[in-house]
Amino acid sequence: MKNKANGRDWNPKEHYKNVAVAKEYDRIRFSSLSGRIFNYLEKRVIEICFQDLPRGTLVLDLPCGTGRLAEVLLDSGLRVHGADISAEMLEVAKERLSHHGDRLDTEIMDAFKLTGNDRQFEAALCARVLMHFPLDEQIAFLRGIASVVRKRIVINHSLNSPYQRFRRWIKKILGHPKSVNFPVTNEEIKQLLSEAGFVEIKRKRLNSLISEAVYIVAERID
Ligand SMILES: C[S@@+](CC[C@H](N)C(=O)[O-])C[C@H]1O[C@@H](n2cnc3c(N)ncnc32)[C@H](O)[C@@H]1O
Numbered sequence: 001m002k003n004k005a006n007g008r009d010w011n012p013k014e015h016y017k018n019v020a021v022a023k024e025y026d027r028i029r030f031s032s033l034s035g036r037i038f039n040y041l042e043k044r045v046i047e048i049c050f051q052d053l054p055r056g057t058l059v060l061d062l063p064c065g066t067g068r069l070a071e072v073l074l075d076s077g078l079r080v081h082g083a084d085i086s087a088e089m090l091e092v093a094k095e096r097l098s099h100h101g102d103r104l105d106t107e108i109m110d111a112f113k114l115t116g117n118d119r120q121f122e123a124a125l126c127a128r129v130l131m132h133f134p135l136d137e138q139i140a141f142l143r144g145i146a147s148v149v150r151k152r153i154v155i156n157h158s159l160n161s162p163y164q165r166f167r168r169w170i171k172k173i174l175g176h177p178k179s180v181n182f183p184v185t186n187e188e189i190k191q192l193l194s195e196a197g198f199v200e201i202k203r204k205r206l207n208s209l210i211s212e213a214v215y216i217v218a219e220r221i222d
Pocket of ligand 1: 017063067086109110111126128
């Protein structure tokens with residue numbers, strides 16, 4: 001799958017399979033003041049989305065990337081299976097989280113290829129990836145994750161609302177870098193979840209005035 005980033009073809013499945021990209025990922029995105037604030041707030045939100053799960057619950061973090069959010073889950077007493085299509089990103093995660101011992105394991109995995117025959121998990125986190133794919137591929141990605149999750153999936157997404165479209169327009173005029181390619185409307189969030197067999201039970205925002213990020217806690221439809 002290819003899409004455009006800053007006018008160039010960009011493939012989210014291939015881009016991160018690169019040692020330099022993996023090693024620089026956190027520094028490039030989260031070392032500025034706004035990046036540090038965003039990172040802090042996002043971590044607190046992820047902690048809240050999983051806080052009612054019993055300690056020791058095994059959570060699939062797909063994609064795990066460099067382990068940035070897996071760290072929050074591990075620090076909360078959960079166990080994590082960190083999965084990603086990029087071995088390079090997982091190497092950074094393993095190094096960063098080695099002090100958690102066997103409460104973390106990792107696996108190279110393509111979400112599009114998961115089926116119900118694969119190992120099952122109580123819950124999953126799917127952060128900062130869906131918005132890189134068109135809606136039909138987002139559905140396929142989430143269906144893959146849903147096929148291995150019994151109860152809960154937490155996703156993050158970029159909300160496409162009239163206000164956020166206005167914000168994007170202002171940012172474009174001011175020459176800010178291009179926002180993610182495939183934000184979703186509330187209707188599309190509903191469709192995305194229901195096609196994976198899940199329904200929204202709770203949502204969190206970082207700050208709806210200055211960020212389009214939305215965090216959805218969803219559970220399996222009985
Ligand atoms: C922007 S990073 C987000 C990582 C992490 N969730 C975070 O929030 O820091 C996106 C990740 O998605 C992974 N990815 C892309 N396509 C994938 C696929 N089909 N299956 C599994 N991982 C994939 C990439 O390798 C990359 O590590």
